[in-house]
Every structure is written in C-alpha cells, then in structure tokens.
Amino acid sequence: MYGNDFGQADAPGGRATTPHPLNAAETPDYTDALAAYFDGLIEEDQRVEPRDAMPEAYRKTLIRQMAQHAHSEIIGMQPEANWITRAPSLRRKAILMAKVQDEAGHGLYLYSAAETLGVDRSELLDKLHSGQQKYSSIFNYPTLTWADAGAIGWLVDGAAIMNQVPLCRCSYGPYARAMIRVCKEESFHQRQGFEILWTLSRGTEEQKAMAQDAADRWWWPALQMFGPPDTGEQASGGHTAQSMAWGIKRFSNDDLRQKFVDMTVPQAQKLGITLPDPDLAWNEERGHWDFGPIDWDEFWRVLKGDGPCNEQRIRTRVQAHEDGAWVREAAAAYAAKQAARQQSEAVA
Amino acid sequence: MSSATWPLWEVFVRAKRGLSHVHAGSLHAPDREMALRNARDLYTRRQEGVSIWVVASEDITASSPDERDSFFDPAADKVYRHPTFYDVPEDVEYL
Numbered sequence: 001m002y003g004n005d006f007g008q009a010d011a012p013g014g015r016a017t018t019p020h021p022l023n024a025a026e027t028p029d030y031t032d033a034l035a036a037y038f039d040g041l042i043e044e045d046q047r048v049e050p051r052d053a054m055p056e057a058y059r060k061t062l063i064r065q066m067a068q069h070a071h072s073e074i075i076g077m078q079p080e081a082n083w084i085t086r087a088p089s090l091r092r093k094a095i096l097m098a099k100v101q102d103e104a105g106h107g108l109y110l111y112s113a114a115e116t117l118g119v120d121r122s123e124l125l126d127k128l129h130s131g132q133q134k135y136s137s138i139f140n141y142p143t144l145t146w147a148d149a150g151a152i153g154w155l156v157d158g159a160a161i162m163n164q165v166p167l168c169r170c171s172y173g174p175y176a177r178a179m180i181r182v183c184k185e186e187s188f189h190q191r192q193g194f195e196i197l198w199t200l201s202r203g204t205e206e207q208k209a210m211a212q213d214a215a216d217r218w219w220w221p222a223l224q225m226f227g228p229p230d231t232g233e234q235a236s237g238g239h240t241a242q243s244m245a246w247g248i249k250r251f252s253n254d255d256l257r258q259k260f261v262d263m264t265v266p267q268a269q270k271l272g273i274t275l276p277d278p279d280l281a282w283n284e285e286r287g288h289w290d291f292g293p294i295d296w297d298e299f300w301r302v303l304k305g306d307g308p309c310n311e312q313r314i315r316t317r318v319q320a321h322e323d324g325a326w327v328r329e330a331a332a333a334y335a336a337k338q339a340a341r342q343q344s345e346a347v348a
Numbered sequence: 349m350s351s352a353t354w355p356l357w358e359v360f361v362r363a364k365r366g367l368s369h370v371h372a373g374s375l376h377a378p379d380r381e382m383a384l385r386n387a388r389d390l391y392t393r394r395q396e397g398v399s400i401w402v403v404a405s406e407d408i409t410a411s412s413p414d415e416r417d418s419f420f421d422p423a424a425d426k427v428y429r430h431p432t433f434y435d436v437p438e439d440v441e442y443l
C-alpha cells in the first residue's frame with residue numbers, strides 16, 4: 001500500500017469481475033493468443049493499456065494495489081489536517097493546506113487510474129468504509145505535536161517517494177502516468193517536512209526535544225511502510241515475486257527499505273536527531289547502513305485494525321462521506337434539471 | 349451511503365500556447381461546468397495548463413486494441429509514404 005501491495009486478497013464480486021475479452025474466450029486457442037500477446041508486452045517492457053487483454057489476476061492485483069494506494073492518500077490527509085488550525089504561522093498553515101490538498105489530488109489521480117480497469121470509484125470507497133480494503137498502516141498513528149507534521153513530511157513522504165518513483169515505470173500505463181504526476185508533487189512535501197524539523201532543531205531545548213520525540217515515534221512505522229521482507233517467513237503475506245514478474249514492482253521491499261535508510265541517516269545527522277535504533281551502524285563491507293529488527297507483529301496488528309487511530313480514521317472518513325451526500329445529490333439534481341431544460345428548449 | 353454517482357469526464361490540458369491539449373486523466377462531476385472547475389483544481393494546481401477541455405467519457409469512441417493490426421493495416425504496406433523510400437543520388441542537396 002502506498003505503492004505497495006500486500007495483505008488479504010480482495011473479496012471477489014462487484015464490477016471488478018466484469019468479463020474482459022480474456023474471460024469471453026470461447027476456445028483455448030483464443031485464450032492462448034491473448035496470453036501470448038500480454039506476455040509479449042511484458043517481455044518487451046511495453047506498457048499495458050486499459051483495453052488490452054490481460055490476465056484476470058494481473059487486473060485484480062492492479063485494482064487492489066491502486067485502490068489501497070488511493071485510500072492511503074485520502075486517509076493520509078487526516079493526521080496532518082489535524083494541525084492545520086494550529087499551525088504556528090500563516091506561512092506554515094498555507095503550506096500544510098496545500099500539502100493536504102495535494103494528497104486529495106493524489107487519491108483522485110489513483111482512483112481515476114483504477115477506474116480504467118472497469119471498477120467504479122464509489123465501489124472502492126465502499127470497500128474502504130467497510131474495511132474490505134486497507135490503507136497504509138502508518139496513518140493509524142496519531143499526530144501528537146506540531147513536530148509530527150514535520151516528521152510525516154520528512155519520513156512518511158520520504159518513504160512514499162522511495163516506493164513511488166519506481167512505480168513511474170510500472171507496466172500498467174495509467175498507473176505509471178499517475179505516479180509521474182504524484183512524484184513531481186511529492187518533493188515539496190518532503191522538503192517542507194524537513195524544513196519544519198530543521199527549524200525546530202535550531203530552536204529552544206523544548207523544540208529540539210519535540211523534534212526528537214516525533215522522529216522516535218515515526219521512524220519504525222516509516223520503515224514498515226515498505227512492507228514485509230521479501231524472503232523468509234514474513235514474505236508469505238506479500239506478492240512481490242509475481243508483481244515483479246509482471247513489471248508492476250521494480251524493486252523488492254527490502255531493497256527499497258535499505259535505500260530509504262541509507263538516504264535518511266545522514267539527514268537525521270544533519271538535524272541532530274538520533275534515530276531510535278541502537279543497531280544502526282555503517283557497514284563498510286556492504287556499503288550500507290545496518291539496522292535493527294522490525295516489529296512485524298505490530299505491523300500486522302495495526303494493519304488489521306488494532307492501531308491507535310484505526311477506528312477514528314474510518315469514522316472520520318465515513319462521516320465526511322455522509323455529510324457530503326446532500327451536496328452530491330443536489331449537484332446531480334441541478335445537472336438533471338439543466339439537462340431537461342436544455343432538451344425542452346431544443347424541442348421548442 | 350449515497351448512491352448518486354456523478355458521470356465520468358476525460359480531461360485534456362494545453363500546457364502552454366503552441367502545444368496541443370493532452371489527456372491528463374479523468375474525474376467525476378455532475379455536469380460539464382463543474383467538470384471544468386474540478387479539472388482546474390485537480391490537474392492544474394501548479395499552473396500546468398493555460399486551457400482545459402473536458403469530454404464526457406461515454407462520448408468517446410475508441411479503436412479496439414484487439415483489432416489493432418487489422419484496423420491499422422491499410423497503412424502498413426504503403427512505405428512509399430515515407431521519404432526514405434526513394435532512391436535519389438547522394439550528392440544532391442536540399443532533398
């Protein structure tokens with residue numbers, strides 16, 4: 001999620017299973033020809049486009065991944081929006097509003113990309129609201145102080161960028177194009193977060209402590225954003241191997257996590273922040289930073305609903321959706337009335 | 349939960365004068381007016397465009413990838429439409 005794909009397989013049903021030409025295959029020859037066509041595209045590293053024949057499993061994987069990615073974007077608006085009214089200056093407030101608005105935009109780009117595969121956005125939202133589809137577990141942690149706005153931009157958007165950049169070359173065209181747009185917008189998110197912490201880290205002792213405390217709380221959940229390891233026992237919950245074969249994923253979870261650690265450690269040093277991992281050490285031989293074990297039990301627990309804010313996030317989302325219902329209905333009624341009026345004028 | 353689903357619109361953005369409109373993505377909106385406004389907020393938050401078109405997705409007719417080969421076949425055997433088809437002496441300039 002957030003550009004990763006793991007967790008329970010999607011519940012079957014809905015329009016997601018609308019028959020594609022592949023399903024309408026009447027003869028094995030026809031199926032084989034379409035499969036060969038798809039395999040050829042993947043082999044040549046060509047992009048797959050919406051109306052191409054594709055294996056049902058590829059289509060389902062993409063819908064699930066894009067939906068979870070979209071859900072993460074819009075749920076991700078909540079922890080930061082929590083600080084908009086309390087931002088320390090007008091400048092910070094304007095920046096934070098622009099950032100949260102961007103995340104709404106990212107969600108919409110991704111729902112739009114998912115819809116090219118024949119699902120409807122409202123169906124995906126229903127699945128989010130009913131808990132059938134997940135969002136990134138990171139957003140189930142609370143934003144306790146203003147420094148959390150900084151830590152989210154720096155670490156959470158930083159990790160998201162690491163995940164999303166390779167998705168710009170994803171084999172599914174609309175997803176890749178949406179990611180290019182998203183990645184262009186993300187770098188401001190990360191920089192504004194770093195700037196918040198950079199300012200705090202040169203402030204009073206209390207401000208420094210606040211920055212350190214935020215980093216302490218967000219570091220491990222940020223590392224979990226890359227998903228469980230690709231090898232060993234934890235790998236069973238993931239789909240890395242298949243997704244890499246399909247060109248959806250370009251790097252393994254562990255590779256991306258390592259890149260993120262290598263990128264972030266020097267930045268933390270610059271901020272004068274101590275990352276909360278006693279095992280963090282430069283490994284001369286590997287040319288990478290070593291880091292300590294990640295608590296995957298916590299990850300699965302939070303993902304499955306038992307994080308500090310899961311219930312609140314969904315409740316807020318459903319409430320916003322229901323509160324907005326009259327607006328959607330009124331706008332639809334107005335559009336219908338205008339259309340009817342135009343039609344009667346045309347007849348007259 | 350509300351079941352009123354707004355129709356889907358395709359959005360095309362002209363990045364600057366002199367360029368064509370290019371497909372940017374899609375969005376839901378109740379009518380063309382709102383589609384245009386939503387497109388502005390969604391696809392041009394950083395001055396990515398000087399002009400926007402919105403088209404109801406259901407009004408678009410598209411060729412099918414399945415018949416791609418036969419559909420574009422008529423152009424396949426007309427290599428003489430390309431300048432490289434022609435044999436001309438090498439020492440002639442501006443040709």
Ligand SMILES: [Fe+2]
Pocket residue numbers: 073102103106160182
């Ligand atoms: Fe985002």
Ligand SMILES: [Fe+2]
Pocket residue numbers: 103157160186189
């Ligand atoms: Fe972001």
